[in-house]
Amino acid sequence: MDRFLTVQRGAATALDSVQIPHCDYADDIALTSNTAENLQLQLNKFFDYTHFKGLKLNTDKTKVMVFFSMSNSAIPTFTYNVTCLELVTEFMYLGITLTRDGSMLTAAEKMTDKYRPAIARVYRICDSKGIKHRKQALLWLFQVFALTAGLYGCQVWATSSLTYIPQKSPPHMSFT
Secondary structure, three states, rough: OOOOOOOOHHEOOOOOOOOOOEEOOOOEEEEEEOOOOHHHHHHHHHHHHHHHOOOOHHHHOOOOOOOOOOOOOOOOOEEEEOOOOOOOEEEEOOEEEEOOOOOOOOHHHHHHHHHHHHHHHHHHHHHHOOOOHHHHHHHHHHHHHHHHHHHOOHHHHHHOOOOOOOOOOOHHHHOO
């Protein structure tokens, strides 16, 4: 796929020499770019790639999100082949909720919302079985029901201390 999606059109990173054109995991892909023109070029190239491989993209599930944008009015319409893609302000990718302001607070809150019921479930099971004082049983139930929910997407849990949200988008982080 790299021959279709070139690094020269990827999103800039904190390292001047590193650009990331796409992030892939199984059948999920996120195209990244710092300009509207390059993103549209990537979408066109991705169509060429999927057409070449005989694959079909579900455009109903395909979304566009522009980080650090103040409004949608200055953002152009993006297309995949001839289909216009929906512009969103929040999107879930690999279980992590991304928001256009770049904050991970929403992601952390949504992960916590999944973790709390799992802890409550362990408590209810232990209470109903009369085993809430048996530490080994409690630990085993916690590992089975709660730990898996808590670890899914755990990389966002420590982000509350990261409070840098630019007031004005750095040049490499906006379309306009």
